[in-house]
Amino acid sequence: MGCSEVISNIKKSLPDFSALSVFQNYADEICIKVSPQVFKNVCLALHKMLPSPIMMLFAVDERKFSGVFVVNAVLVDLKQRQWIIVNMDIPQENPCFDSLARNMYSATLFEREIKEMFGIEPKGNPNLRRLNLHDEVWPEGNFPLRKDFKEMNSGSLGEYKFNRVEGGGIFEVPVGPVHAGIIGPGHFRFSVAGEPIVNLEIRLGFTHRGVEKLFEGKSCVDAIRFAECISGDAVFAYSVAFVSAAEKISGILIPQKAAYLRGIFLELERMYNHVNDIGGMALDVGFSFPAAYASLIKEAILQLNEKLTASRYLKKVNVIGGVSIDIDQTKKIMLLDSLKKIQKDFNELVKMLNFSVSFMDRVDTTGTLIRKTAQDLGVVGLIARASGIPADLRKYFPGVYNQVKFKMITRAGGDALSRLELRFYEFVESCRMIEEFTAKLAEGLDIKVNSVLKQASALGYVEGARGPVLCWLKVDSNGVIQRCKIVDPSSHNWQGLSYAVLGNIIPDFPLCNKSFNLSYPGNDL
Amino acid sequence: MIYILKNRILKGIVTKHIGPSLSKEIELVGLGLKSLIQKRFGRSLHIRQVDTGSCGACESEIISANNPIYDLQRFGISFVASPRHADALLVTGPVSKNMLIALKKTYEAMPEPKFVITCGDCALDGGLFKDSYYVCGAVKNILPVALHIPGCPPSPLDIIQVLLTFLRKKEQ
Numbered sequence: 001m002g003c004s005e006v007i008s009n010i011k012k013s014l015p016d017f018s019a020l021s022v023f024q025n026y027a028d029e030i031c032i033k034v035s036p037q038v039f040k041n042v043c044l045a046l047h048k049m050l051p052s053p054i055m056m057l058f059a060v061d062e063r064k065f066s067g068v069f070v071v072n073a074v075l076v077d078l079k080q081r082q083w084i085i086v087n088m089d090i091p092q093e094n095p096c097f098d099s100l101a102r103n104m105y106s107a108t109l110f111e112r113e114i115k116e117m118f119g120i121e122p123k124g125n126p127n128l129r130r131l132n133l134h135d136e137v138w139p140e141g142n143f144p145l146r147k148d149f150k151e152m153n154s155g156s157l158g159e160y161k162f163n164r165v166e167g168g169g170i171f172e173v174p175v176g177p178v179h180a181g182i183i184g185p186g187h188f189r190f191s192v193a194g195e196p197i198v199n200l201e202i203r204l205g206f207t208h209r210g211v212e213k214l215f216e217g218k219s220c221v222d223a224i225r226f227a228e229c230i231s232g233d234a235v236f237a238y239s240v241a242f243v244s245a246a247e248k249i250s251g252i253l254i255p256q257k258a259a260y261l262r263g264i265f266l267e268l269e270r271m272y273n274h275v276n277d278i279g280g281m282a283l284d285v286g287f288s289f290p291a292a293y294a295s296l297i298k299e300a301i302l303q304l305n306e307k308l309t310a311s312r313y314l315k316k317v318n319v320i321g322g323v324s325i326d327i328d329q330t331k332k333i334m335l336l337d338s339l340k341k342i343q344k345d346f347n348e349l350v351k352m353l354n355f356s357v358s359f360m361d362r363v364d365t366t367g368t369l370i371r372k373t374a375q376d377l378g379v380v381g382l383i384a385r386a387s388g389i390p391a392d393l394r395k396y397f398p399g400v401y402n403q404v405k406f407k408m409i410t411r412a413g414g415d416a417l418s419r420l421e422l423r424f425y426e427f428v429e430s431c432r433m434i435e436e437f438t439a440k441l442a443e444g445l446d447i448k449v450n451s452v453l454k455q456a457s458a459l460g461y462v463e464g465a466r467g468p469v470l471c472w473l474k475v476d477s478n479g480v481i482q483r484c485k486i487v488d489p490s491s492h493n494w495q496g497l498s499y500a501v502l503g504n505i506i507p508d509f510p511l512c513n514k515s516f517n518l519s520y521p522g523n524d525l
Numbered sequence: 526m527i528y529i530l531k532n533r534i535l536k537g538i539v540t541k542h543i544g545p546s547l548s549k550e551i552e553l554v555g556l557g558l559k560s561l562i563q564k565r566f567g568r569s570l571h572i573r574q575v576d577t578g579s580c581g582a583c584e585s586e587i588i589s590a591n592n593p594i595y596d597l598q599r600f601g602i603s604f605v606a607s608p609r610h611a612d613a614l615l616v617t618g619p620v621s622k623n624m625l626i627a628l629k630k631t632y633e634a635m636p637e638p639k640f641v642i643t644c645g646d647c648a649l650d651g652g653l654f655k656d657s658y659y660v661c662g663a664v665k666n667i668l669p670v671a672l673h674i675p676g677c678p679p680s681p682l683d684i685i686q687v688l689l690t691f692l693r694k695k696e697q
Contacts, residue, residue, distance in 0.1 A: 133659070137622045144658050152658060177627050180606035182574045182584050185624060206623045207578040210657035229653050232582025232678065276585075289529050293536075295592035302589070312680065313582055352528045521580045524621075 053378025106378025184520030237464030245460025258322035322448025367512030381467015488522030579618030
């Protein structure tokens with residue numbers, strides 16, 4: 001579908017719509033510029049037509065060049081395999097725009113973020129509490145992502161107001177930010193009537209480090225290493241998302257062999273994350289033997305990573321234009337051997353869990369996120385697939401996955417069992433795909449090409465272990481980053497967790513939480 | 526149950542299954558550590574971990590140090606759920622402003638004697654995040670730090686080795 005078709009489709013629901021400009025930015029990216037008056041309706045029309053949740057909604061401070069803030073909304077057209085970016089200019093005096101949140105839930109958190117980071121008011125959003133800049137430590141009126149922000153000015157501090165459930169027999173259980181385990185910080189506030197949870201409010205932002213601001217002013221080459229330190233268990237996915245945006249900007253195509261290598265490393269990352277989560281679910285119901293067994297498999301994959309790339313978490317592998325580490329014949333044999341052992345151990349792990357009636361009973365129908373709720377919330381990635389939504393970037397934007405027999409897996413249940421089984425199948429599938437990729441690796445071919453950056457913006461994306469990692473990048477003519485917006489799948493999915501636990505008991509919360517296994521640092525940035 | 530028994534027997538003791546040099550290294554390091562901890566802290570060292578904004582890689586490696594291959598616990602070091610039970614506080618991350626109060630409160634909740642260990646490059650001086658508007662930086666400016674474990678992230682073996690060297694110095 002080209003630009004004209006998108007426009008004519010929008011016109012079906014908005015007859016008198018006209019765009020200020022429309023252009024095909026890249027083969028998989030269409031940019032539509034509209035006036036602030038129609039922005040909301042265009043997004044809404046696309047949201048219903050595609051259908052797509054708001055995948056990204058973010059502002060860019062262009063006041064220095066054109067005196068405006070630009071707000072971009074990114075939606076995805078899975079059928080036509082392209083991203084649609086709708087943007088509008090907002091004047092710098094009393095910046096505001098009409099909120100999308102009442103019509104599209106998936107826009108809510110993004111609007112809150114725009115408000116706290118840029119001071120742009122989403123008019124009509126019913127909930128504008130701060131997300132990452134906590135009221136208790138960050139004074140009013142400081143907007144760190146504005147270009148003219150230098151340092152924090154003092155001002156009045158506030159207090160975060162939790163939603164309250166009131167009534168006879170309701171009590172609150174606050175948990176966090178420091179949890180019992182070795183895990184990231186977050187605050188969970190349960191409202192409980194007897195045993196079942198009637199409301200869960202999740203307050204995050206504790207690991208906010210100002211990642212997006214730190215990107216600005218860095219060269220793209222330096223920024224790769226930085227992107228790798230955003231979310232420690234999605235190192236490779238983040239670096240791929242980042243470099244693929246940079247590669248789109250410089251207009252280069254990476255060598256086929258580099259693409260295979262990236263495929264291998266992406267799937268290795270998925271494997272160690274999936275087995276870690278499976279083990280975590282066993283551990284959180286007190287089933288310690290399979291948990292320990294899973295940790296051995298994870299360790300085997302991390303050691304394999306180290307042998308292949310000298311880094312257990314696949315750091316310093318990606319460069320703009322390809323990869324810096326080759327897999328030669330000896331490594332190839334070692335990789336295939338290790339995979340066989342890992343696969344064998346994994347089959348035993350699956351049997352142990354599947355044949356334990358009490359474990360299966362515990363995960364079955366626990367923490368159900370029904371498809372309708374998942375769609376309304378705009379849940380993505382693995383969690384969406386476990387609720388029956390066919391969403392996997394590897395299928396719709398296959399890239400190198402075209403070269404292997406990729407099969408998208410979905411489950412209909414939406415409960416902890418579905419998420420567990422999905423991980424079982426995806427692990428095996430990843431293992432198989434790595435074997436296919438490895439078979440295609442030829443000796444001696446190039447694994448990277450040189451690139452020259454120009455002034456432009458592009459969207460990089462990749463399906464990580466949790467779901468789509470998105471990175472929108474804008475660089476100037478010297479290759480210096482002007483703005484980099486990162487969206488982790490977790491930021492879409494945390495809300496899903498607070499719905500999935502409703503009606504469950506608090507002792508099942510660790511299990512529900514682990515079955516989602518969402519990222520704190522990826523969400524908080 | 527049958528699969529658990531089968532795998533328990535087939536797997537045996539996994540520490541012997543990894544490369545001999547590595548395994549020996551862990552043994553030597555770990556046994557040394559155990560005797561030192563016994564002298565200093567009675568029988569064992571209990572650690573409470575706090576993430577102040579780390580990317581999660583340090584946590585992953587700390588958890589790995591507790592897996593059956595490295596098995597930190599057999600040397601008398603265990604991770605506890607509450608600061609009230611802890612002898613040492615293990616801090617990761619560059620200290621986000623949002624975590625400053627939680628970090629201080631966790632430290633205050635620990636009984637004496639207590640000491641603080643930092644883990645990972647971020648906790649030393651803020652690492653890649655030190656110039657951020659939202660990072661307090663070096664843990665040592667907030668709490669008295671006795672030991673730093675370098676790395677991004679430090680491997681499980683690094684974690685065990687640095688702990689030993691430190692406790693040996695304390696001894697002298």
